[in-house]
Amino acid sequence: MATVVPLAEAVGNLVRDGDSVALEGFTHLIPYAAGHEIIRQGRRDLVLIRMTPDLIYDQLIGMGCARRLVFSWGGNPGVGSLHRFRDAVQNHWPAPLEIEEHSHAGIANAYVAGASGLPFAVLRGYRGTDLPSRTPNIKPITCPFTGEELTAVPAINPDVAIVHAQRADRHGNVQLWGITGVQKEAVLAARRSLVTVEEIVEELQPRPGAVVLPEWAITHVSEAPGGSHPSYSAGYSVRDNGFYRAWDGIARDRDTFLAWMDENVLTRKAGR
Amino acid sequence: MATVVPLAEAVGNLVRDGDSVALEGFTHLIPYAAGHEIIRQGRRDLVLIRMTPDLIYDQLIGMGCARRLVFSWGGNPGVGSLHRFRDAVQNHWPAPLEIEEHSHAGIANAYVAGASGLPFAVLRGYRGTDLPSRTPNIKPITCPFTGEELTAVPAINPDVAIVHAQRADRHGNVQLWGITGVQKEAVLAARRSLVTVEEIVEELQPRPGAVVLPEWAITHVSEAPGGSHPSYSAGYSVRDNGFYRAWDGIARDRDTFLAWMDENVLTRKAGR
Amino acid sequence: MTVPRSDSPLPAVPSGSPASAASSGAPGADPYTADEMMTVAAARRLRGGSCFVGIGLPSVAANLARRTHAPDLVLIYESGTIGAKPERPPLSIGDGELAETADAVVSVPEIFNYWLQPGRIGVGFLGAAQIDRFANINTTVIGTYDDPKVRLPGAGGAPEIAASCREVTVIVRQSPRTFVERVDFVTSVGFGSGPGDRERLGLRGSGPRTVITDLGVLEPDPVTCELVLTHLHPGVTVDRVRAATGWDLAVAADLRETEPPGPRELAALRALTGRQG
C-alpha cells in the first residue's frame, strides 16, 4: 500500500546504511532527486545496482556512499567516461569500490527473476566472454530437455528500488511512459520501493505505451517535479545534453567535483 | 516481412497437414475466421496448441483436424464443457485425440521461452500435482545458486501461430489492445505466423495498452472483419455470450454439430 | 442419489422454514437459496488486499465482497486484468469490461510471473470439481486419466494460484461425489498428504484456509491439515454435511452457525447476478 510522503521522509524511511539499492531508469526517468537525497542523508556502504550507472551513480560513488557497484555499462552516454567511477576503481578514491559486472541482458534477466519470485534466470549470454571469470555468480546451466548449455544468473532482489515516473494519483498508483526500461522489474523485485513523480494528479488517464504500477505494489511515492534532471521525463522535460557534456569537466577533478556537489546538492537541502 | 493476402491464401500457404498450430487469444481476439478456414481446407493431423481451447478448438477437433491437443484449460468459459473435446477424449470420436496437458503458467512460460530463443523455461509450478506424471515434458530443475528445486517446461515453437488483432497498416504492422494475452509470445515463438485483423488502416495511431507487432516479425496479415466472433475484438465488437451458451446445445450431439458446421462453416466457403 | 447435482443450484430455502428459521430471525426476511448463502459466506472472507479470482462462483463472490464490505479489494484475473471493477460478474475471465475497468492490463505471462508467482497476491479464490480431506483440488478428470468418466476442463491457472497466493479460499457445492477421500487427480495442491508437504514441495503460500460450501464452512486443522467442519449454514445439520462428505468428516468443538445473508448482501448479490429477490 503506497503512502505519499515528502522525498526526504521517503528516503529516510527506506534507505539504510549497507542496503542494496537500485535506482533505475534507462537513460530516461533517472531518479536524480532521490539520489541527491541519499547523498544529503549521508548513507554509507550501499550496494548500488544499476544497468547503466551514469552521472547520478558517479555522484553517489564520488561522495562515498557506495561500497559495491553492480552494473552492466558505466559511462557518460555519448560523452565518455564516468571520472568518479574510474577514480574509485583505479585509485580507490574516496573509498575502494567493489564491482560486480554483467551484461545488460544479464542484469535485465536478473531483475526479471527477482520480480518473478525465481532464484535465477536463464539466458543465452556471457558465453566465451571473460565476464564469468570476474563475476562469480554467472554460472552454466544445462537444459533438461536438449542438454544444451546456457547461462544462469541469480535473481536481483534489492532492499530498495527507486524509480522516477511522470505521474501518480493520490492513492499512489503510478504511471510512466516513453522508454520504460527495467523499472517495473526493479520495483517488483525489491523489498521496498520509492517512486518519485513529476506530479500527483487526481486521476490517471490511459496513455499509449504507459506502464501502470498499482499502489499496493509500491512502498512510497514522492512528488519531485524535475526530479529526473539532467535526464528527462517524456512529456515534462527534455534531456539536458549540455549538462551531460559539462559533467565531464566537473567530474574530472576531485575538487571541482566536491565543490559542485557542495553547491548544487548538499546546500540545497534547506531549500527543499 | 509480412505480406497482406486474403485469408484463404494465407491459411493455404502457412498451414500444412501434420503442423503444430497455435491459435491464441485469451478469451479476447480469438481467431475464429482463420480456424474456420483451416476446417474448410480440410487440414488433418494437426497438433493444436492453445492455453484455453474453447469453441474454435471444439470445432477443429470435432471436424477431425487434430491428432493432438496441447492445452491448459479446455472448457466453454462460464458455460461448461466442450462436448466435442470430451467426445474425442472419452470416445475417440471422430478420431483419437492425444492430449498434452499443462497449467496456464506452464504454457505461458513455454511460449515465453519459445519467443526468447531458449529451449526451456523455469517456473514455480506443477509441484505436488499429478500433471508431471501425465505430461512427461515437465521436469524438475535445480537452481545453480540456491539448490532449490523448481520446474522446467520445454519451449513451445509452433510451426504456425495465428492470432486476431484489431488493426494492421498496409505494410503489415499489427496493433492489438485490450486483453492481449499471450499473442505476442505465440507469434514470436512460431516459425510462421498469420495475423487476421478487423481492418487495414492507412496508419496505426498510438493507443493506450496497445501491443504493436512490426511487420518484419510476421509472415502474413489477412483482413477478416468480425473474424473473432463469437469472441470479441475490443473497440469493434462485444462477446456474443448468447452464442457461447447456445454452443452447449449445438455441440452436445454429433449430428447437430455436423449440421451446424456444414451450414455455418463449410458452405460459407464460396461466399468469401 | 439424494445430493444435488453439482451443477444445479439447491432450491431456495424460504425464510421461516426449518432450514433457516433458527438464524434468519426476522419474520419476513428475504428467502435465499443455499447458493446465495454460500456466495455471501465466501464474500465475507475477503476483507481487502488482493484476490486472484477464478471464474464462476469465485468471481461472483469476489465481486460481491467489493460491492459490500471490501470496496478496496483488488480483483486480479488470469487474463491479465489488475484491479478490475466490473459492473456484473463476467461470464469469462476475459470479458471486455474487465480490461476497461482495470487499473492495469498486463500480458498473461506477466500476470503469472510478475504478479502471482512471487506471492504478491493475498487470496487465491478457486472452485473445484473434487476436493479431498487435505483440500487438494481436482479439475482435470473424474475416473482414470486415460479413460475418464468425465473429462473436466483441466488446470488453467489453479495449480499456481493454489501454490503461490498467500492463502486460498475454495468455494464448492458439497456432495459425496465432490468431497472425496482422495481426489482422482491432484490438479492443485492443498496440503498434499498432510503436514509438511507444502514446505517439502516448496509451495510458498499457506494453502487453503477456508472451504465454503452450500452447507457450511470447512477449515484445515492447524496440526493435521485435515478439513474440519467449523460452521453450519442456517438450517443445515451436521448429519446432512457428513452425508454430503465422502470421508469421515471431523467437526469442530466450537461449531458455529453462519450468519444468514443480510438484506444488503442479498440485494447486492442479486444486483450482480440479475436474479430477482
Added chain:
Amino acid sequence: MTVPRSDSPLPAVPSGSPASAASSGAPGADPYTADEMMTVAAARRLRGGSCFVGIGLPSVAANLARRTHAPDLVLIYESGTIGAKPERPPLSIGDGELAETADAVVSVPEIFNYWLQPGRIGVGFLGAAQIDRFANINTTVIGTYDDPKVRLPGAGGAPEIAASCREVTVIVRQSPRTFVERVDFVTSVGFGSGPGDRERLGLRGSGPRTVITDLGVLEPDPVTCELVLTHLHPGVTVDRVRAATGWDLAVAADLRETEPPGPRELAALRALTGRQG
C-alpha cells in the same frame, strides 16, 4: 606515438591531396575526413532488414544508411525502441526522439529476450576499445581487471549483440593500441580463438563479417577466421594500415579501394552530425 589517438578524428583529407586523389576523382569534390569515410563505408554495409545499433559511431552510420540507400532499415536500440526514425543521431541510446519515432517501444528485458536473443535481428553494429586478430572485442578494461590502466564502461548490450545477431559489423578507429594481438578482456566474442569456437560456445549468429576503420575494411578469412585487410580507403597505404595494427596483418589478394564518399552521402552525413561541409 605517431598514430592518432582513438578519440580524436583524423584531420580532413582534402580532395586532390595525395591521400585521396586517386579515387575521389572529380576536381572540386568535397574534402572529407577519415571519420566521414569510415562512417560512409559502414553505412553502405547496411542494406536493409534490421540493425541492433550501438551508441556512438554505429548510431551515426546506421542513421546515415537509413537516410541514403536503406530507407527501410529497421533501427533497434537496447533502450527498447524498435523502428526508431530519429532526425538526428541520439546522444544516448535512450533519447526521447527514439521512442517518439519508433514503431514500438518495449521494455529492456523484452528487447533482449524476445528480439535480440532468438536471432531475429540481422546486423549487430558495435564499436570497440580494443579488437583482436579474431575480432574479439574489449570494452571493459585496458590493462588488468583488478588494477586497470583504463576502466572502460563495460559490456552493455554488446556480448549478446555479438552472440545473437545474424551477423556483426564493427566500426572502430584503427591504431596499434586498438588493434591488438589479443584483447585485454573479451567483452564480446568475435571468433574466440579461431574456427569452430562460436559453434562450441553455442553462439548462434555468424559473428563479425566486417570491421570498418578510418583506414580501410577488414573481413574474417572464411577458413582461419582471422581478420584480413580487404579494402583501403582512398589515399591510405597498406603500410600505414599495418603500422596501425598490433599483429602481423594479412592482406587480401584482391585488395580493393573503397569508393570515396559521394556528395549525397556526405551531405546526408553532415546533416546528421551538424558538421558544415
